[in-house]
Amino acid sequence: MDIIDAKILEVLKQNGRSTASDISKKVNLSIPAVSERIRKLEEANVIEQYTVKINREKMGYKLLAIVFVNIDHTANIQQFREEIILFPEVMECHHMAGEYDYMLKVLVEDTAQLEVFLSEKLKSIRGVQNSNTLIVLSTLTEKLNR
Amino acid sequence: MDIIDAKILEVLKQNGRSTASDISKKVNLSIPAVSERIRKLEEANVIEQYTVKINREKMGYKLLAIVFVNIDHTANIQQFREEIILFPEVMECHHMAGEYDYMLKVLVEDTAQLEVFLSEKLKSIRGVQNSNTLIVLSTLTEKLNR
DNA sequence: ACTGAAAGATCACTAAC
């Protein structure tokens, strides 16, 4: 991971479809050299995935919420961890230090779907003790990578 | 946005480098038909960006934190909004309803960098009244799109 | 570890339907 690899990653962050020949011009390196570096970055799992950012509003998902969850510590925590990530509306699930056990980022179409998620889906998982939901009014920035 | 477009987006989510010919096999459509659909999805800004997911740990970023911030409502809020998104460690910034005004997702190498962010960078923005930081112990899932 | 050139494969595009 030298400075040239960092430059290559920077180009790929901005456009995941950049070809080796595109990148070779931007980093002043020959095409085979760039190809080999990308191959190694993929092999080392530094590049985890090529993907695409899709417009949420255009897909009808207009409500983003943060849900903090507490788990009954006598419950089967592994079961919660397996089930929670299966819900399509759960974009993120983090195990937290502090007052709450888990923090979820939940993306839904509207408040009706949020209600279904909170009062039916989330509640249906055994061990979920209580939750605290915060609503996102707007998003100023949201990046995948630093 | 019919069911075929949805399938195309699904393929691109999993691999942003999929070619039109790759996709044409998976959705049972000819290559020019797929190309045209992708072109329209890009034009309509449904596809916002092709990008890449980079392994955070491999890049040395081992600490993820959630920072809630309150802004002095007599302060210049626009200034906060402009400055906060410029910090490289701020992955996300959401305007929130409820007790706190903004929620930040902050990615740093270690607690030392978090301390610098909280006590120097964040504090330096005029109007930042107080903050509350939560530490992420581990991440179960983190998706860009639903 | 990188360059440059050549080969082969693959892709996108266009035109006709």
Add this chain to the structure above:
DNA sequence: GTTAGTGATCTTTCAGT
């Protein structure tokens, strides 16, 4: 929307530095 044909472009390979 399909099929077929063309031209461009890309990656890979390899010999040389």
